[in-house]
Amino acid sequence: MPGPSIRFQSVLRSSMPHLPERSPLVIVVSHLDELTRREPVALTLGTFDGVHRGHRRIIERTVAVARDAGIPSVLMTFDPHPREVIGRQGDPTYLLTSIDERMTLLDGLELDACVVLPFTRDLSVLDAETFFEEYLLRRLNASHIVVGVDHAFGKGRSGSAPELQRLGQKHGIDISVVSQLLVEGIKVSSTTIRNALLSGAIRQANLFLGRPYALRGIVVRGDGVGSTLGFPTANIELTDDNKLLPRSGVYIVAVGFDGNRHYGIMNIGRRPTLSKQMHISVEVHIFITSGNLYGQSMQIALLDRLRDEIRFENREQLIGQIQTDIAFAKERIPKLETDYNNEQFSFFKE
Template sequence: MKIIRKPFLTPSLEPCAVAIGFFDGVHQGHRFLINQVKEIAANKGIRSAIITFPIHPRKVMGSGYCLEILTTCDEKVQLLAETGIDYCVMPDFTPEMSLLSAREFMANILYAQYNVQALVIGYDHRFGHNRSESFDDYHRYGQELGMEVFLARAYTYNHANVSSSMVRSLLLGGEVDKAADYLGYNYSLTGTVVDGYKVGRAIGFPTANIRVEDSGKLIPGDGVYAVRVAVNGHSFTGMLNIGRRPTINNGTYRSIEVHILHFQADIYNYPIHISFVQRIRSEEKFDSIEQLIAQLRKDASEVELLLGKE
């Protein structure tokens, strides 16, 4: 996949079929749309492309829109590359671009700069100033420009249309296993191991406290999770807690910490990658440290039973 980050003054891409969107998470619905783009491109003997943006357009416009993203820009690019699309076009979204009508965007950007010959519209997608125009309008503009416009089929799973907002809702509810069904992969976080209070070490369950790399990345709901851990080139089984650790009076601070099973090495300041598999339980306040330790032993056994030893 070739990445195009800036627009051209004259068409420099080969003729292509394209779909437009933010593609947060590159979930199963996105992949279904991309496969339709690839199919249309193959039938026409042209290239396939995606147009997306490094930052969500509504955030660029300063509307107070605070989106918790499923994928960082780099993660999104990697997932898009795995789809086999030919081009990932990623211009910066600007206030000037937001003022373009759908027809102006199609004529001045898609047709004039990116050599788009076929435009595939997601079943629920709208673009152009105020997103006020419909598929019929896009189709008419395409006829005027010599650009074919197609309405994509929707992707459904368990009788529901898959969307990024649906995945966010599942993750915030701790349903990481269900979210994986919609994403097509396990949700993950990347960060750095930082100093913590070292309480876990004192009770026999040392933890790596994690500072997430991108502060805009969505953090799943509070609870204890079975996870896969990648650190220093190796993969391990872990149990991870997200929350405020009420038993030790952690206050309002929300921490992310992982106990890596059968692991003793010092990994402070190491990069770490967490892949969520399943939530084991919600976060609880115990009456004593002894009760907490007993529960952590049960949690470790359950995680090991679920994921196995590594």
């Protein structure tokens, strides 16, 4: 049951035209000065990249606190990701989820509102106490703040959980610090999941996420080599340049488009047998499909990893390996459908 209705004085989307209109859950502002909240809220804040199981544990606590107090539950996040603003000059920032994906995932978690604040250089230099007093208290009127044990905010990440507790005690604000979630003895975090994806451990990454890791993109024209091998592929151009690509290799995937869920195999890599291309490509062979797919938007959920990308001596060896990959994938899919239940596919846009 949602908490009390929540009203903010001003909502502007002009600073983030890429973020589509959604339910009243999403509130986008160009600066928190645009917000005036008179009634108290239960608040959690962070980047929430991936909206993984650890994040959801914090959000569930926030919603529970809000319901007990009879006040709205609010999540504040940032766009762009702080790493894109204060990271090393020239180094790319690869993320588990775009802001739009984050909002889609958060939309089903019973929060009363999500505030998306643009992260700027000016915001990055605010010390923790100023941010706490001016933004969390004066603008959002937080009466209870919920964070994870590793949470940090403010310049230089000086606002640790212990510092937040000190500020809460000083201002009479309740602070809840949620303990770290361990799965199979491993700390669940966005960094842990990124590392798992980069090493090809897709099942571990999915376990920590609580759902299959997914890519989004549009089918574009390739060189048609897949068709000459007898395995036509959809060449995918990702819609987000900052999306983290897992380790190169061959994956079993579910593909969502045209209102249906399809299955297939996907190759991420440079196709060493067929070309000397330097860039990484993403190609999907869908087992059952028909018609022209060019221009089609697709969502691709990575279910399992079959193997590394291999350079074969000739096309015949490559064709034989693809046939083996397809046969093994089709054999595995019924078990994977059981492993990833419908609830875990609830984010998936078919």
